[in-house]
Amino acid sequence: MTDPAQLPEADAAAPVLQSEPESAASGLSPGDGTPGMARPDERPRKGPLSFLSGAITSSLLAWLCFGLSRRVVQHYALHPPHYSAPVAQSIATAVKTLVVGMCFLATFSFAFIGVGLLLTFVRSLLPAPPADPA
8 A cells, every 4th residue: 555645745725727728718729720710519600502402301391291181181081980989989080180280280380491491591692781880
């Protein structure tokens, strides 16, 4: 065993502080020290192409969900559930309502997301207003 008297003594009164690296304090990137570079933990800005591709994808999904919703409604219109037990009829009606409702919820969710991304795409093409120095 080692003798505690032989161990180097740490100054118990001095607080141990974790300081951030100089590059983080000065606004320089930690990689190469050049100003203006994005830090690795920051996400890059989205561009207009990203908004347009998202709007097209969301609109395509809305169109597919609308086709599914129409087919589900047609199926339940042509094949209504008929059960002799009232509890079974009630459960079948509830399931039908939930399935149709979820199909249309998906349709309109994707449609509104597509419209929002399309508006964001148009807005990203417009020039930014000048900053007001206050």
